[in-house]
Amino acid sequence: xxxxxxxxxxxxxxxxxxxxxxxxxxxxxxxxxxxxxxxxxxxxxxxxxxxxxxxxxxxxxxxxxxxxxxxxxxxxxxxxxxxxxxxxxxxxxxxxxxxxxxxxxxxxxxxxxxxxxxxxxxxxxxxxxxxxxxxxxxxxxxxxxxxxxxxxxxxxxxxxxxxxxxxxxxxxxxxxxxxxxxxxxxxxxxxxxxxxxxxxxxxxxxxxxxxxxxxx
Ligand code: AP5
Ligand code: MG
Numbered sequence: 001x002x003x004x005x006x007x008x009x010x011x012x013x014x015x016x017x018x019x020x021x022x023x024x025x026x027x028x029x030x031x032x033x034x035x036x037x038x039x040x041x042x043x044x045x046x047x048x049x050x051x052x053x054x055x056x057x058x059x060x061x062x063x064x065x066x067x068x069x070x071x072x073x074x075x076x077x078x079x080x081x082x083x084x085x086x087x088x089x090x091x092x093x094x095x096x097x098x099x100x101x102x103x104x105x106x107x108x109x110x111x112x113x114x115x116x117x118x119x120x121x122x123x124x125x126x127x128x129x130x131x132x133x134x135x136x137x138x139x140x141x142x143x144x145x146x147x148x149x150x151x152x153x154x155x156x157x158x159x160x161x162x163x164x165x166x167x168x169x170x171x172x173x174x175x176x177x178x179x180x181x182x183x184x185x186x187x188x189x190x191x192x193x194x195x196x197x198x199x200x201x202x203x204x205x206x207x208x209x210x211x212x213x214x215x216x
Pocket of ligand 2: 013032
């Protein structure tokens with residue numbers, strides 16, 4: 001399975017991908033995670049990317065395409081992968097098509113998680129992420145057992161730099177103009193399914209599984 005998980009910021013892509021990756025033994029490829037990891041490790045790529053991320057802007061297409069290309073060439077992405085947050089522009093989608101074609105491969109399914117704007121704001125303002133293992137929580141919808149401490153690894157939780165209101169607004173606008181057109185791009189190929197992200201974590205997960213069965 002070669003899956004792309006789409007949806008606006010805060011739709012639940014990362015939360016659902018944590019489970020899908022485990023249950024279906026997929027290689028997770030999240031450009032947002034890759035940029036944050038590079039920043040945490042003090043790599044020049046991460047420091048450059050964080051300038052855009054903090055403001056809620058997209059990182060340059062060429063930089064992003066290059067890191068994805070390198071990642072897709074690694075052995076563990078040969079058979080199955082789950083893309084989260086890439087592609088985000090038509091230029092990136094075309095670059096991905098080229099990369100996959102050269103590898104004699106193609107996307108098998110695109111899942112688009114839909115969520116309304118009020119819920120997005122609520123989800124992002126309350127989101128907390130583990131500094132160590134990147135597990136995602138929510139102050140109200142998915143609280144940790146001990147306040148501020150990750151249930152999985154005991155790491156400290158933090159609020160993402162781009163979860164400030166101004167940055168969230170920017171990300172939503174950019175999603176509408178640059179990423180939304182990709183829905184038609186993939187729908188025209190017959191491999192896209194919409195999933196209602198306004199349901200509980202489990203209900204969204206079940207719908208994604210059904211959608212995948214339907215396509216593959
Ligand atoms: P990225 O990390 O990809 O962020 P995003 O797309 O904005 O999406 P989020 O991670 O914010 O949300 P999510 O859908 O994963 O939701 P989550 O599961 O966490 O990208 C960050 C930045 O990196 C970009 O803005 C850009 O600058 C740069 N970047 C990344 N990729 C790029 C690219 N391809 N090109 C250029 N730049 C790029 O859930 C959110 C919250 O809601 C959590 O607290 C969760 O617990 C809660 N929640 C989830 N599901 C539910 C539910 N069903 N019910 C209740 N609460 C829920
Ligand atoms: Mg995410």
